[in-house]
Amino acid sequence: MNRNDIAFARFHPTVLFFYFFCLILFTVFTQNPVLLLSALCGGILFCAVTNTAKKNLAAAKLYVPMFLLVSMTNPIFSHSGATPLFFMNDNPVTLEALLCGVDLAVQVCAVMLICGAFSRVMESDKLLALFGKLSPRLATVLSMALRFIPLLKRKWGEICEAQRALGYFREESFFDRIASYARVFSALVTWALESSVDTAASMSARGYELAGKKHFSLFRFTRGDGIMLALTTALSAVTLFGILLGKADFDFYPRISEINTDIFAIITYAAFGTLALLPFIFEVKEALKWKYLRSKI
Template sequence: MKAFGNIHPSVLMMYFLSVMLVSMFASNPIIQAEALFGGALFCLCIQKRGTALRDAGFYISLFLMVAVTNPLFSHNGKTPLFFLNGNPVTLEALLCGVSIAVMVIGVLLWCKCYSEIMTSDKFLYLFGRIIPKLSLVLSMALRFIPAYIRQSRRVSRAQKAMGLYSGKSISDRVRNRMRVLTAMISWSLENAMDVSASMKARGYGQKKRTDFSIFRFQRSDCALFAVCIVLLSVPLVGMAAGVTDFTYYPGISRIETSPAAVAVYAAFGALSVLPSVLEAKEAIIWKYYVSKI
């Protein structure tokens, strides 16, 4: 189920950039927690069930690593918990480490969602017109990779059949890969020259390139775009005005609860759960129609 993935790429790009921008650089713990929650929820929505548990293990160990090591490097703060090798381990540094860990994991989860949703075809569609040559190079390279992987399997099988470096030891593995890579290089460059001759024969560079895409900017995309802009502008204005400022050093500041700050939290919270809500809505509609059959 990827209801969110069917939205127009430009809206998707805008959405991911704005969520990541705020969650990467906001220092307020509530905003960070919201980003983490939204990212985790959306990851759960679009991922296969099996991988979630394994990923959770990785993220928890990353969390501990970042959170626990921070007080070892940072001795700022005014409430020492205990002394280690004569250096104070402070409450502030520990909490700051927790906040950094929450931020890092939130951003990683959003990056994961981004990779899942913004496939390379959408990326190329968005940038094909602004940077035609670069995106041509990108799309050619992306197309070469699977072809090269196939070819390198063939080369590798042929070499194994000849009994070259097929052992399990590291030096054998490295040498095997190196032989495959050199063979691949001459093959791929000859191939590249054929591609370029063929492009020239078909008139590349004579006129503007035409392209085909199945993305249409619909009314729903427009609505979503507007919603995103509104929901993004509230936290940006709030942060610029310093409503949600939060510092750990020298002492932990109070979490701001003025109406303006609450508006910022609400807007960013809505922004970060937006894709999960869309997925859930789509799932409910689907279930409803299935039940009617």
């Protein structure tokens, strides 16, 4: 699936940034298994609906071993907890440490998945539109660097081919390869530096150094963005309130505490769960709408 096909990515950059900021913040700050599991579910479901099957398989190959590694190694390094399961090298392996490891693994995987979703939804143009308001010069440097990268890659290929045709390119041993590539790199540097000064001269000639410039941005804040922003704010406020009231407190040491199930705690879980699942819900909603509209033709 193409990046542009992610329906959630069509929101305004500010809205998206705020959404992911809140979600990551809560996920990093809580230890509560209910909240962490809902964050993980949100991450997995969004990944599943927006990625191809092949990419999903590759992601699973990365995340499953990481999950096992983090959860299984925690009891080896942490010996707190009141319920020893067995002893290894005279150190107790406790039930609490094991479950805490699973909890941490859920957290680590959830944050990684949400960061992955953030990277896919916030393409560089959106990030630059955000940065551009804060710091136009830095945004200029970043967007120029992003533009130079494909240019350098293309030029690199051209120089490599020229060197091969001239017979200067040796690939027999590791050091030959390094030396050959270093020579190509050197030629590339000369070309890039010279052309960068050309670019700078051209920018000056077009008045880049004059005052009163504005940052160009294609993104417009629509009513849908407003609704999404309001929804995110409301859900985050409820979650924050619940966390600050201690409704989502959870401790593993010395003994595992019970999951809070009073009415306020359930409201907190529901609010955060909805927040975490928002991109997935939106994605499914848009897909269904598309199917429905197509069926009418």
